[in-house]
Amino acid sequence: MKKTSLQTKPYMLNDGEQRFESLGVLVSIMASAEQTGGAFNLFNILLPLGYETPLHIHYAEDVAIHVLEGALDIFWGDEKQRAEVGSFFFQPRGTPHGFRVIGTAHARISYMTVPSGFDEFVIACGKPFNDLEAMMLEARFKIETLGSLPALDKEKK
Numbered sequence: 001m002k003k004t005s006l007q008t009k010p011y012m013l014n015d016g017e018q019r020f021e022s023l024g025v026l027v028s029i030m031a032s033a034e035q036t037g038g039a040f041n042l043f044n045i046l047l048p049l050g051y052e053t054p055l056h057i058h059y060a061e062d063v064a065i066h067v068l069e070g071a072l073d074i075f076w077g078d079e080k081q082r083a084e085v086g087s088f089f090f091q092p093r094g095t096p097h098g099f100r101v102i103g104t105a106h107a108r109i110s111y112m113t114v115p116s117g118f119d120e121f122v123i124a125c126g127k128p129f130n131d132l133e134a135m136m137l138e139a140r141f142k143i144e145t146l147g148s149l150p151a152l153d154k155e156k157k
Contacts, residue, residue, distance in 0.1 A: 013030055025051060028043065028044040029043055040114045041119045042110065042111070045109050046106060047109065049070075049104070049106055052098065053099055054147060058094075059093055061114055062091065062092050064112040065091070067086065067109055070106055074089050075099065098149050100152075
């Protein structure tokens with residue numbers, strides 16, 4: 001992780017000012033490693049209906065998710081919970097987790113990682129890469145992909 005000097009001046013960003021596509025979603029980096037002196041990253045992420053992450057582990061950072069719009073099924077360890085607007089989820093590093101957008105519309109989340117450094121991964125994943133490059137990125141940023149999330153429940157929710 002690159003060490004930077006602490007942001008000494010207040011700043012303000014409006015959502016969308018720094019929006020780009022990465023990993024199949026629209027991401028706005030609201031607080032970068034440089035702006036927070038390495039303390040944390042904060043992202044505003046717009047997720048399409050049906051989007052899902054793989055089941056994966058972050059070894060270098062804790063993850064916090066606040067659902068602003070829509071609904072997610074969040075998986076961690078052997079558990080699954082429904083997260084709707086206003087829900088907050090904290091994922092300590094080292095535990096398998098992932099999420100899937102459910103319902104009838106997109107979802108929007110605030111996504112924080114502590115400490116910072118995940119912003120560099122998100123930026124790197126905004127560029128085309130092959131399978132080998134993907135594995136190298138995961139190794140560099142200490143992320144392990146375990147596979148797909150469990151299948152959708154047959155019942156309607």
